[in-house]
Amino acid sequence: MRPIYFFWIVFAISLYWIGYLYQDFLMNLLIAGLLCVATFWLKDFFDRYVKLNVLSSFLCVGVLLAFLIVPLYFVGHKSLKFILDLDMETFSFFLEKSKTSVSRALEYFPALSSSVDKILSNISAESIMTYIVKFGSYIGKYSLNFVKDAGFILVFLFFFFYYGRKIYNYMLGLLPFEISQSRSVFAEINGVLRVVFLTSIINVILQGFAFGAVIIWFGYDGFLLGILYGLASLIPIVGGALIWIPIAGYEVYVGNIATAIFIALYSLIFIGFVIDNLIKPVIIAFIKQRILKTPLQINEILIFFSILAGLSTFGFWGIVVGPTITAFFIALLRLYQNHFSDKQDW
Structure with missing residues (x-):
C-alpha cells in the first residue's frame, strides 16, 4: 500500500473520532468561528490602540457580549419588576371581566359557546400564575442550556480572536490551492x-x-x-x-x-x-x-x-x-x- 493511501485512511478514521469526541462542541465552535470572521474588523480596530493581543481580544468579546447582555438585562429587570408589582386582586378582576366579555360575544355563536365556556371555567388567576411558574421553570431549564452554550461560544470566540491570524495563515498553507x-x-x-x-x-x-x-x-x-x-x-x-x-x-x-x-x-x-x-x-x-x-x-x-x-x-x-x-x-x-x-x- 502506498504511504499516501495509508495516510488518508488513518486520517479519515482519526477525523471521525475527533468529530465524535467533540460533537457536543462542534456547533459552538462553528458559531464562534463564524462570529469571529464576521467581526474581526473589531479586532483590527482595537489592535490599532491596544498593543496587547490578549487585551484587545477581551475587548472584542466584551463589545459583542454587551450587545446581548445589556438589552436582556433591561428586559429581565423590567419583567421581574412587573411581576413583583402585580396586584392579584386587580389581575383576577381583569380576568373575570375578560371572561364575561368573551362569553357575551359567543352568545351569537351557540355552537361554540358551550365548549368555550367549559374552557373558561377552568381559567383563573391562580391557574394562570401556576402555569406561569411552570412555564418559567421550563424557561429556566432552557436558559441554563443557552447560558452554557453562550459561555462556550464566548470562550471559543476569545481564542479565535487571540489566534485568528495564525489560524488564518495556517489554513492558507493547508489548503491545496494557491x-x-x-x-x-x-x-x-x-x-x-x-x-x-x-x-x-x-x-x-x-x-x-x-x-x-x-x-x-x-x-x-x-x-x-x-x-x-x-x-x-x-x-x-x-x-x-x-x-x-x-x-x-x-x-x-x-x-x-x-x-x-x-x-x-x-x-x-x-x-x-x-x-x-x-x-x-x-x-x-x-x-x-x-x-x-x-x-x-x-x-x-x-x-x-x-x-x-x-x-x-x-x-x-x-x-x-x-x-x-x-x-x-x-x-x-x-x-x-x-x-x-x-x-x-x-
Missing part, C-alpha cells in the same frame, strides 16, 4: 458574514425604533417594547408578532378598536413588509457597496434569501450559518470557473 485562490474564497465568506452581521444589527435597531416610536404615543413603554420588538424580530417566522399581537388584543379588549387595527396594520405592513422585505435588501446593498472595502460578487437578494433559508433550517443561528454555506458554495464555483475550468467564458 494562496491567492484561498484568499479569494475566505474574502468572499468574510465579506458576506460582515454584511449579514451589520445588516442584522441595523435591522434590529430599525424595527425596534419603528415600533417603540409609535407605541409610545398610545401610553406604552416605548423603550422597553422597542427593545423587545427588535429582539423578537430575530426569531424565525413569528418575529415581532410576539409583541404586537398581545398589545393589539389588549386594545380590542379595552374598546380601542381603531388603535388595535392601526397597531396591527403598522406592524404587518410597514415593519413586517416594508422594513423587513424592502428596506433590508437595500441596507444589504448599501453595506456591500459603501462599507466593505472588498467588493462582493454575490447579489444582495441572494444574501437576503440565504438568511431566510438559514433561519428556517437552523433556527436563530441560521442567520450566520445560511449565508456562510451559500457564500462558500458560490466561492468554490467561482474558483472552479476561474482556475480549473477549460471554459472560462461560461
